[in-house]
Amino acid sequence: MLLTISTTDPALRPATDLGYLLGKNPDRVQSFELGFGRAHVFYPVACAERCTAALLLDVDPLPLEPYVNDRPYVASSFLSVAIAQVFGSALGGKSRERPERAGHALSFEATLESLPCRGGRALVEKLFVPLGYAVEAERLPLDPHFPSWGDGPYHRVRLRGAVRLGELLSHLYVLIPVLDDEKHYWVGDDEVEKLIRKGEGWLATHPERDLIAYRYLRHQRSLVRSALERLSLDESAPADAEATAAEETVEKKLRLDHVRIEAVVAELHALGAHSVIDLGCGEGKLLRALLREKAFTRLVGVDASLRALEIARQRLERERKERVELMQGALTYRDARFRGFDAAALVEVIEHVDPSRLAALEGVVFGDARPGSVIVTTPNAEYNVLFESLPAGRYRHSDHRFEWTRGEFAAWVSRVATTHGYETRVQGIGAEHPVHGPPTQMAVFRRAQGEGA
Structure with a gap:
């Protein structure tokens, strides 16, 4: 062989x-x-x-x-x-x-x-x-x-x-x-450990996860059940609450979370979008804001974390909102459920993705799902020096894999747009500093005319 x-x-x-x-x-x-x-x-x-x-x-x-x-x-x-x-x-x-x-x-x-x-x-x-x-x-x-x-x-x-x-x-x-x-x-308990170890970082959110476990473990249902429970626990682990709280504390004075959501909602209105998929929806902050607007007739939230989706579901149910669908999925794996939307939003998402997996995310969102428009927001690393509570050289959240300067973000936006046939513009969100720029940067991608879905 x-x-x-x-x-x-x-x-x-x-x-x-x-x-x-x-x-x-x-x-x-x-x-x-x-x-x-x-x-x-x-x-x-x-x-x-x-x-x-x-x-x-x-x-x-x-x-x-x-x-x-x-x-x-x-x-x-x-x-x-x-x-x-x-x-x-x-x-x-x-x-x-x-x-x-x-x-x-x-x-x-x-x-x-x-x-x-x-x-x-x-x-x-x-x-x-x-x-x-x-x-x-x-x-x-x-x-x-x-x-x-x-x-x-x-x-x-x-x-x-x-x-x-x-x-x-x-x-x-x-x-x-x-x-x-x-x-x-012979396949025994040690094979479950091998599967979990060798599948780290990709198996938990693979669309064919159950089939993979079933065949890898030679159809032994007790072992398959054990493996799937382990994988579900890994994928459902909540985000680091302490790190999330620290990020919110850093940005609190600017009300940046609120300003960001408002800017994205306004942009989706300006794009004339009616169906929107929130990729990396977390606990549903953007979805709650979109549900207040009658113009958005179809809303879907996607996140890899079952725990975050459960929190989002509870919050949306409390408000008796029924126009939204929540589903588990990973943004680095192609998924037919992501297709067919007027617009997609990735609000403070890409910085949580390993740089080596960004190409996979680009292919999924811009190449396969291919919505009419895509809105991406991410921190502006140049602005970090203005946060008094943020130590020098530290990211705003411990789960961030990177934070880009305005030049780095603009270069990424240009490359993605050219590769996948989108027109773009980049703008800031929040009060802009004359030297360090805005605290958040946003890119708006619109599929170029003549580029099919």
């Missing part, structure tokens, strides 16, 4: 630094003894502009009888074990020689030459597309010498995406046996 991982990303130069990320020298073939055969790592392409690493797994079928049939020849849980044993440091997101590279997303292409797909191409897409990959899945003939026999259950699968190498390996580690719907070893 063969897995290849290639990159031509200009951010990785020379491209042979892929060897440092994988912890395997591109200048020689390396072999590793496993309990069921041997794994070989080699580099069929290794130059400054392009590098391809190959993991070839040679399974010895004799000790594994009687239950081995196609296992020596197609990607399966054997390959997942080989990934973990041969690329263990990279799977854990570590690189001794290039630690800074391991933490950044790069453009990769991964190819599995023969992968059992119990569910066909559609299942491959359901599993990998929400993770931000472009997927090619070619069904292979049962025997190329006898075309009349038709196609077999195997596919050649190629994945392209911008992810951290550790993320790519964790996705493959979990999802290869899910596609095969089989494992070559």
